[in-house]
Amino acid sequence: MKSNTLKSSSPSVKMSALLSQMTLEEKIGQLQQSAYFSTVVTGHVVDHSGTIEAIKAGRVGSVLSVHDERDLKMLQKTAVEESRLGIPLLFMFDVIHGYKTAFPINLALSNSWDPDLVERVSRGVAYETSHAGLHVTFSPMVDLVRDPRWGRVMESNGEDPYLSSLLTQAYVKGYQQDDLAQPHAIAACVKHFAGYGFAEAGREYNTVDVSERTLRSVVFPPFQAGIDAGVRMVMTAFNVINDRPATANRWLLNDVLRDEMGFQGVIISDYTSTEEIIQHKVATDTKDVAYQCFEAGLDHEMVSQTFQHHLKELIAEGKISEETLNERVLRILTLKEQLGLFDNPYRNFYEDSAQYMLLETTKALAQEAVEKTVVMLKNDDALPLKPKQTVGLFGPFIESQDVIGEWAALCEKSDVITLKQAFDQAKHPYVLLDETTLDTRSRELDTIIVALGEAGSEAGEGNSKAKLRLSASQEALVKKAHQTGKNIVLVVFAGRPLILTELEPFADAILYAYQPGTMSGAGLYRLLSGQVSPSGRLTLTFPYHEGQIPVYYNHLNTGRPFDHARPEYRYNSRFIDIPNEPLYPFGFGLTYGQFEYSDVFLSKDHLREDDTVKVYVTLKNHGSHGALETVQLYIEAQSFSVSRPVNELKAFKQVYLDAGEEKTTVFTLTNAMFKAFNIDMAWTTEQRSYFVKVGPHSGALIARTVQLT
């Protein structure tokens, strides 16, 4: 079985021989990604009429966002049969949580804390994508995020680097499988390198100013995980790092990504992010852009054409070398060879690809993903519903199909199973309520389900929001429903954490569904009815108020931490008008079980470098339902040569307990779990005392102490 690492990315004899036949123009052409459809982005109209001619002339290496089978075949046929060397094209697309079957958005998927599920979902996504004629997906997005005002948190794995690293590896393995030449494998692309999630104020494309320590501690690790899993592509970010645009940042792309992290695949820019270094005011014209981005280490230019227009001249002037150009071209050719495109340029083309889409097995997987990613934030004995208990269905999202998110490839809202349809399919009695019938028709009811949320178009790229509460009209609906005196079950659909502080007291139960995709209602019904218990755990903190942002679990202690024993004391780190604590912390999520943690102890109170220590914790489910509990293990350095977070997630285990069942879980501590970048930026441990903490979430932990010796 071919290794999934990039050892195989060294150019083959065949590719080197092909390179030797290429003209300078054809070499430069392999560095070009064209967008086929006319696209108006940042003022640039991409006119595809020239694309065909460019392909014939060998001036296009890949094409972005084509998904019409006829176009794909026509374009590939043009390249293979009408260009001089017949080099096949790569077709790339943003398939980030489903091609035709919409899985839950990636932020929701991360709430499963289940790398196996994410790998299976990615394999399912790759199955549909590879049957649609595509070769590369611009996924997974692994930006570390802390700010729900940023619309793209919906695509992310949340705020923790350890969990995001595990999930990144799962995405890459699921997409790329063991060998890219396998029929249903597609190449993955980790993005956006780097630091895009730290845009100031959560404002899209805004300035990023983070320390090297933050970059190395929380931003880079998921990218390293993707590289270690064999990811074939990295996309550069729009933002600056150390005031240099990432796309033209040689420290970032060469010194860090290539030399330190060992990435040998293709570095692609983001959409026109090369030209945008002019807007960043580090270049004055497109020739300067081409020079700076090429020198920084960029291999493939998305949509902009500065390489196309200027590399030949820059080579003639001796400013860049053809030898370096050859290295860049070989990376693109190698990826095409790894995908088997030289053996069969039409490998992903199938007659009537529709027959491979929305298969029952794929939809069943999507429903499983919904069940494992919804997070129950509150439940005062309102859930699960009693069997066949007539419920009220109320609110704009009871029948809404706008729950597939903003980056949904060819997924159709019309394929979504709504909450109402799921109650119909289950023959579960209900009364559809509206504001005029709420009071009268709810009299005989016990429970009202109120479904609310933000529109799919309110999250995603270019959709930053400063105000994160639901609309006033939606909040009013909840309060009106509460006035009936019935049990109120809130189901919230959103691409990000919203501010639920105002609504929380009016709900007896809250299910946070995010944007669950095609099987939305089906999965939610299984949770509401108790056929399966909720098990999702938050991977992105829910603020009490926007004013807390950024608020995240792995924060530093400060020199004057808030003192709960003296809440009125003025001179410590606090607000005078809102609490420091978030509404719901990282790792939080309720189940239908009632888990008691006890007998937490360590096998030893000291840990030598070459040794391990066991951590034991006993769980008992006192509830009347079986449920899956995600037991989390964090560490805290009691001191270190630099200030370290009050909590650092280092392990977790998912334990299923039937009602009344008791089980002891064991974690293994290793020296490596205690490493950090020390005062000299060396990744190391220090022989000090550390807390080891276990519990159901970052705000409820039982601590023990271990000494590193």
Ligand code: GLC
């Ligand atoms: C977009 C996004 C990037 C996406 C690319 C191609 O602007 O930033 O994530 O992959 O363009 O669509």
